[in-house]
Amino acid sequence: MSTLETTPSPPEQKKVFLAAVDESEESMHALSWFANKILPASSSGHHRSTLVLLYIKPPRSLYLYPDDAGHMFSADVMTAMDKYRNDVAECVMLKAKRVCNEAAGNNDHHHVKVETMIENGDARDVICQVVDKLCVDVLVMGSHGYGPIKRAFLGSVSNHCAQNVKCPILIIKRPTSN
Amino acid sequence: MSTLETTPSPPEQKKVFLAAVDESEESMHALSWFANKILPASSSGHHRSTLVLLYIKPPRSLYLYPDDAGHMFSADVMTAMDKYRNDVAECVMLKAKRVCNEAAGNNDHHHVKVETMIENGDARDVICQVVDKLCVDVLVMGSHGYGPIKRAFLGSVSNHCAQNVKCPILIIKRPTSN
Numbered sequence: 109m110s111t112l113e114t115t116p117s118p119p120e121q122k123k124v125f126l127a128a129v130d131e132s133e134e135s136m137h138a139l140s141w142f143a144n145k146i147l148p149a150s151s152s153g154h155h156r157s158t159l160v161l162l163y164i165k166p167p168r169s170l171y172l173y174p175d176d177a178g179h180m181f182s183a184d185v186m187t188a189m190d191k192y193r194n195d196v197a198e199c200v201m202l203k204a205k206r207v208c209n210e211a212a213g214n215n216d217h218h219h220v221k222v223e224t225m226i227e228n229g230d231a232r233d234v235i236c237q238v239v240d241k242l243c244v245d246v247l248v249m250g251s252h253g254y255g256p257i258k259r260a261f262l263g264s265v266s267n268h269c270a271q272n273v274k275c276p277i278l279i280i281k282r283p284t285s286n
Numbered sequence: 287m288s289t290l291e292t293t294p295s296p297p298e299q300k301k302v303f304l305a306a307v308d309e310s311e312e313s314m315h316a317l318s319w320f321a322n323k324i325l326p327a328s329s330s331g332h333h334r335s336t337l338v339l340l341y342i343k344p345p346r347s348l349y350l351y352p353d354d355a356g357h358m359f360s361a362d363v364m365t366a367m368d369k370y371r372n373d374v375a376e377c378v379m380l381k382a383k384r385v386c387n388e389a390a391g392n393n394d395h396h397h398v399k400v401e402t403m404i405e406n407g408d409a410r411d412v413i414c415q416v417v418d419k420l421c422v423d424v425l426v427m428g429s430h431g432y433g434p435i436k437r438a439f440l441g442s443v444s445n446h447c448a449q450n451v452k453c454p455i456l457i458i459k460r461p462t463s464n
Contacts, residue, residue: 141454145423146324245323251448251449264449266448267445267448267449270429270444270445270448270457271429271442271445273459274459274461275459276319276456276457276458276459277456277457278454278455278456278457279448279454279455279456279457280454281451281452281453281454283452
């Protein structure tokens with residue numbers, strides 16, 4: 109056993125954290141764990157780090173399953189569907205920002221800039237694209253980037269990202285016990 | 287955009303970090319990145335966190351491929367093989383502790399206890415078992431827990447762990463560019 113002397117990162121190390129969020133409980137747990145356990149210390153110092161909250165609106169088709177028998181949908185249905193997708197995105201972002209604010213309430217002093225980003229498409233592809241575009245230092249996500257229904261059809265987003273993003277990825281599962 | 291006030295974790299939050307290391311460059315890069323970028327701040331405060339360096343000696347059979355044509359090996363060969371496995375384990379641990387000491391040289395003040403652990407078996411199973419046994423807070427590993435040869439036969443350890451460990455897992459890839 110040896111001893112390692114350590115201290116917070118140097119002030120000049122400004123970091124960009126990307127947290128992929130969605131309507132799942134895993135997603136909010138992951139954000140909360142990161143915002144309370146890792147972010148405060150990792151962003152300590154006199155620099156400003158940024159936490160980007162990313163929500164990806166899934167394709168319309170996901171909301172049609174399993175009722176989509178191939179028939180056409182009226183403009184009204186499509187409009188209602190788009191409104192629903194926007195409402196879900198807004199709700200998720202409100203929850204995510206509340207999680208960040210609760211973490212802020214448990215902490216103090218250092219500033220982390222929190223930004224929100226809403227995109228469209230396949231979460232697996234969009235997350236990887238945003239990681240490159242923003243030169244993200246650490247990608248944070250729950251063990252599933254999709255809610256339980258969509259996950260069944262689209263598989264694990266976290267597995268895909270772990271294999272494809274270039275930056276370090278922190279995958280946080282929601283405890284099954286307690 | 288909102289602002290999040292943060293500060294290092296409370297002193298009572300003593301953490302156990304588990305870094306799975308092996309002879310691969312990905313593994314040492316992951317340990318170095320974590321020890322320099324995350325560990326210092328995450329372990330800041332007046333508490334003592336522990337970083338456990340875990341190396342898993344792979345089964346003898348892995349060292350026999352592709353020369354194992356099914357014939358018996360003499361006791362001398364087996365003894366030499368075991369000595370080689372022990373030498374590799376010792377070499378990996380020396381490199382890993384050097385990485386930690388270099389990170390310590392870049393930092394200051396706070397103490398992180400560094401411990402080493404050498405186990406035998408399939409890294410995928412052993413890592414998951416050790417995570418449970420030590421009540422690990424964060425598992426840290428490279429994008430591959432095996433070297434290039436063994437990986438080809440045993441697949442990605444990080445994928446397996448990401449799907450099976452209960453604790454948060456930080457997967458760090460070695461940059462392909464620069």
